[in-house]
Amino acid sequence: MEYWSPYVVGIGIGILSWMTFLLSDKPIGCSKAYSRTSGMIERLFLGEKVAEKAYYKKFALEIDWEWMLVLGIFLGASISAILSGQFRAVWVPPRWADAFGHSFTVRWLVSLVGGIILGFGARWAGGCTSGHGISGTLQLAISSWLAAICFFIGGIITAMVIFHILI
Amino acid sequence: MLKALHQKENFQLGFGFLVGILFGFLLQKGGVTQYNVIIGQLLLTDFTVLKIMLSAMVTGMIGVHLLRSLGLATLHPKPGSFGSVVIGGLIFGVGFGLLGYCPGTLAGAVGQGSLDALLGGMVGILIGAGLFAEFFPKLDKKLLSKGDFGEITWPQLLKVNPWLVIFPSIVVIVLFLLWIEKFGL
Numbered sequence: 009m010e011y012w013s014p015y016v017v018g019i020g021i022g023i024l025s026w027m028t029f030l031l032s033d034k035p036i037g038c039s040k041a042y043s044r045t046s047g048m049i050e051r052l053f054l055g056e057k058v059a060e061k062a063y064y065k066k067f068a069l070e071i072d073w074e075w076m077l078v079l080g081i082f083l084g085a086s087i088s089a090i091l092s093g094q095f096r097a098v099w100v101p102p103r104w105a106d107a108f109g110h111s112f113t114v115r116w117l118v119s120l121v122g123g124i125i126l127g128f129g130a131r132w133a134g135g136c137t138s139g140h141g142i143s144g145t146l147q148l149a150i151s152s153w154l155a156a157i158c159f160f161i162g163g164i165i166t167a168m169v170i171f172h173i174l175i
Numbered sequence: 176m177l178k179a180l181h182q183k184e185n186f187q188l189g190f191g192f193l194v195g196i197l198f199g200f201l202l203q204k205g206g207v208t209q210y211n212v213i214i215g216q217l218l219l220t221d222f223t224v225l226k227i228m229l230s231a232m233v234t235g236m237i238g239v240h241l242l243r244s245l246g247l248a249t250l251h252p253k254p255g256s257f258g259s260v261v262i263g264g265l266i267f268g269v270g271f272g273l274l275g276y277c278p279g280t281l282a283g284a285v286g287q288g289s290l291d292a293l294l295g296g297m298v299g300i301l302i303g304a305g306l307f308a309e310f311f312p313k314l315d316k317k318l319l320s321k322g323d324f325g326e327i328t329w330p331q332l333l334k335v336n337p338w339l340v341i342f343p344s345i346v347v348i349v350l351f352l353l354w355i356e357k358f359g360l
Binding site for chain 1: 177180181187188189190191192193194195196197198199200201202203204205206207208209210211214215217218219223226227228229230231232233234235236237238239242247248249250251252253254255256257259260261262263264265266267268269270271272273274275277278279280281282283284285286287288289290291292294295296297298299300301302303304305306307308309311312314315319324326327328329330332337340341344
């Protein structure tokens with residue numbers, strides 16, 4: 009089947025979180041892996057002094073559990089897309105193309121800027137839609153409930169502004 | 176027994192990878208590795224993202240707290256402050272709205288062949304995370320600790336048994352989901 013019910017998917021993710029708490033003593037999260045990767049790439053060019061940055065002393069430049077998890081997401085989504093015949097190169101997503109045209113350059117620039125802000129904001133907030141949005145909220149952590157609400161407030165306003173629904 | 180398993184580094188890396196594969200598989204099957212579905216959520220025309228997140232939250236909440244009651248799991252709530260989660264959360268939201276993927280679904284989107292995710296989002300998120308590491312010492316002093324409230328959870332704040340927060344939360348979430356379904360969103 010191409011798609012599953014969102015509730016089946018959500019319950020499946022919830023069960024995965026039981027497994028990670030039980031067998032790894034860890035909640036599912038993604039954004040720290042990007043921070044480590046970024047530092048590892050920077051280290052390739054600038055050498056060991058990169059690892060001395062205060063932030064990388066806190067979150068060391070190493071391949072850890074969460075890094076493997078993000079690599080797994082990439083592979084798991086590939087497998088799912090291949091099995092249902094959806095694996096294909098898409099330059100510009102259809103919904104974007106309908107609103108802003110088929111230019112890859114424009115889409116690329118907005119994705120790049122969006123990605124920079126997303127990566128910066130995720131580390132600023134100390135987590136992303138997985139770490140705060142799912143794992144943190146299910147632990148009833150106040151920080152995560154606030155973060156998740158702010159993710160959506162910021163996201164809804166931004167999307168509505170660029171799609172000219174607001175202003 | 177489980178403590179020893181938590182220390183086994185190779186098992187942990189392998190298990191993290193396996194969980195990631197299953198997570199990525201589920202995200203793709205749910206449709207949330209697609210720009211169209213995520214932007215549909217932010218434009219409030221397609222509630223797939225919230226349906227997945229809220230049903231994961233309900234399922235996880237019940238199971239993880241049961242494991243905890245049985246002494247089989249420890250909670251790891253993230254510490255927070257208004258300066259970090261509110262400001263950072265809103266910045267994240269702006270990136271989320273522009274990119275149309277979040278960090279986890281971005282990896283999944285790359286996996287299914289979305290080139291805007293690979294060449295734009297992936298490059299961007301690495302630059303953004305690197306910039307944060309660069310500015311961290313300054314931000315930490317000025318903003319990140321503003322209004323710090325630590326690793327507190329709702330049951331700790333309200334001084335009640337966790338289940339007294341869990342049951343009402345589940346009722347509210349289920350009613351919200353039924354309401355969304357009623358409108359066919």
